[in-house]
Amino acid sequence: MQVDQSSKFFQVAGHVILVTITLKEGDSLEETPRTPVITIGLNSGQATFDYAMTELKNLVEANNMTVVEEIQQALTKPNPGTYFGTGKVEELAAIVVDDGVDTIVVNDELSPSQIRNLEKVTKARIMDRTGLILEIFANRAQSREAKLQVQLAMLQYQLPRLHTSASQRLDQQTGSGGGGGFTNRGAGESQTEMSRRTIQRSINHVNHELKEINQAAATQRQQRERNQLPSVALVGYTNAGKSTLMNALVRQFGMNEEKQVFVKNMLFATLDTSVRQLTFPDQKKLLLSDTVGFVSQLPTQLVKAFRSTLAEAANADLLIQVVDYADPNKAAMMATTEQTLHDIGVTDVPMITVFNKADLTDTSFPSRAGDALILSAKDTDSIALLTQTIKEKVFHNYVTATFLVPFANGDVVAYLNDNANVLQTSYEETGTALKVELQQADFARFKKYVVTPSTND
Template structure:
């Protein structure tokens, strides 16, 4: 899609002295692009705090109005969450719609949602975002009907208040309805999760900033170790390409298995309503045995991205879980790869040796409780032999007069399960 097909927009931001202001503005530009917008101009102002009525100062708002006319911009996008009055007052001057950062992210999420769960989560977040803004909407509607200002007189104020209350009740009913539907969807998802957990398979969750390469890494692992190699996840070079958590089962050459999940990407200043709505989607991260944080190594903002990820994990209540930090896209830098220092890896998702190093690091973390043991299994217990051949890494098989002797790496759960056949341990 060329720029002529995109909506021309102006990004505006208020620099109140935050150290990461330019990072936030660059992120706003990327979010705008993800929403099929073409950023034709960026306007900043340095102030200790936003102007209560118009966000920017009066002179800067007038400058913004002139630049809107000059550039033909159709929307102004602010880097902060604006109050309803700030949006209304800015629109009166610049004569085009004004969208704040929260509204932009909600629009992207609404366009990306595919599953019923994601659509409901976005709908809930949008309704919660709209609730405090009903006063503005009701007054604007009343102005149009009466041709007077919102504060024109007692009768109008009463009509406005009645309309606001009616709208508020309507939105609250919608919120309650969506929450009920989400509970039903979550109940079904919980059954599937419980079925997976019955298999006692370790759960590894890929987390990180959106567009860091999580889905690409997941697809490489699925291609090599997936149970069904056709179950790849979508990859697209844009923020929030997918909102759904994908879970796949992997089996390695030594028969060890795990569940791998690719979670929705994070972004700074993620609206509170979305964080709350997507808690269920991020269940896989909260209940993982290992988190693998994917970081774009080629980005100068990677430190901010890592801070964003860790902050979001705290917000959604993810406990202090074991984590590997994987610096991806090293092929776009001059750095040597693949390398590992402790729990930090530098890799490229498109490099076989990098994937080998990542798999080895993951396996050392999640399979550290495996036990290497020798079992002597009676010949009439062929089901146990079959189970170990399918679910364990069998190192040696020998046939004795008393039965089948097998040396294998097994989970501590399976070790307890077959302990009556245990004859010696190699660990």
């Protein structure tokens, strides 16, 4: 394992997974020639098989590759040695030669022996679904936290897959960067044992760095909680339009337009959680966060590594599940999202569902039925409906009260004007009278000035 400090991307070089990032600053994936690959999948009768293969193709394209051929086989269960049956593996080897392809991408996670055996027969590089997703994350990671999280996931993926030939190459890459070299190895220690020990040290080191980052993030969340602002988190399948939706809200209600989040029509365009403050015209305020997107069979290593990043969802007052309404597989995508949320412990947070990209369908929009909205993030009326729904869910416990504030306490009047929805203002002999809609904490803070309180329905 080698950390490339100059490019700030890391590489794990081994026989099972190879991450090679050649982009320089200012380059883009579209400018780099796409690698031709063959995708293969085992159909054991699962209802979502066709969808999984389509998704695999999308993942391949997101990794700057292109599918030149797709091979499927119907088997009740994978061959323990070669995934496919013997005859199909030989057919696959012939196709590799005929197409001149040197990379095969598999729809499932393979065992180390399956990868070695397939590579031996096909003479091609074998990348399983987990390795593919990890490589995409490696290419997409921008912040230090995201890079460390992906690095941790890749190390955890690589550790049980070590074998002698791969570990030798891995050791050559690792050198002294593994944290101490090999000065403590005992007599007769194998290359695999050395590499395993080196990777474990690297895992410990990354965990330590992430712990420090997580502590800082937790402090920031505690500060936001002390400010008593409610939080709303966007969750959902990758490329469902979460970032586009967030930008639409930030443009209209954010503090400035410079805080737009990155948007691109590709899987996993956003890995980092972005938090923005929204202030509505009635002075109601909240924090909106955009989280990493989900995908089916998201590697468990990544789910664990990104658990802290997804803490924004766990601590939210409201979740907005964003769904690509134009995608025929949206039901499976929703199931994946809900399962992933369950896996990271997000089970009791209220949620509304936004069926986005309705402009790509024949359905009229925007519309709402209960907690489900059909809209387009690019449509002004859709954003208005979403805003109304968010406010209804988040600010339902606001209090409407009339205050009489002595003239000497002008700072209280100023605070209420800046932080509450002032419905009416008049001036009495003893002070300023304000009819105000405000949060419970502010109501308790200024209760001594209350004349006639009433709680909103």
